[in-house]
Amino acid sequence: MGASPGLPGGGRGGAGAVGWGERWESAPRVRVPFWCSNNHETRPSFASDAAVPETWDCPRCGFPAGRDQANPPGPPRSEPYKTHLAYVKERRSDSDGAAILAEALQRLRKDI
Numbered sequence: 001m002g003a004s005p006g007l008p009g010g011g012r013g014g015a016g017a018v019g020w021g022e023r024w025e026s027a028p029r030v031r032v033p034f035w036c037s038n039n040h041e042t043r044p045s046f047a048s049d050a051a052v053p054e055t056w057d058c059p060r061c062g063f064p065a066g067r068d069q070a071n072p073p074g075p076p077r078s079e080p081y082k083t084h085l086a087y088v089k090e091r092r093s094d095s096d097g098a099a100i101l102a103e104a105l106q107r108l109r110k111d112i
């Protein structure tokens, strides 16, 4: 859609909207609450004849959310933690780079 210059803003909400509603009512939807481990509640809606998944991605923090508020699924693996560890290791093995940097800094100081 977007801005259509020819149409006044109030043009919507008439017969077109009613037609929409009728179509959706023929396929009833249910709202299913999910909770993530940060206690965020999200309630996506599903077609009543669709299978409701066990988990749902929390739209706020991205964690998986479950249908049992008292027992939400844990964080999505320890992937971020692993990445951080790898990052630390990388930095340790990168001490050559640090030495080069220190040397460069010393030279810079001498120049000043």
Ligand SMILES: [Zn+2]
Binding pocket: 036, 037, 038, 039, 040, 058, 059, 060, 061, 062, 063
């Ligand atoms: Zn969340």
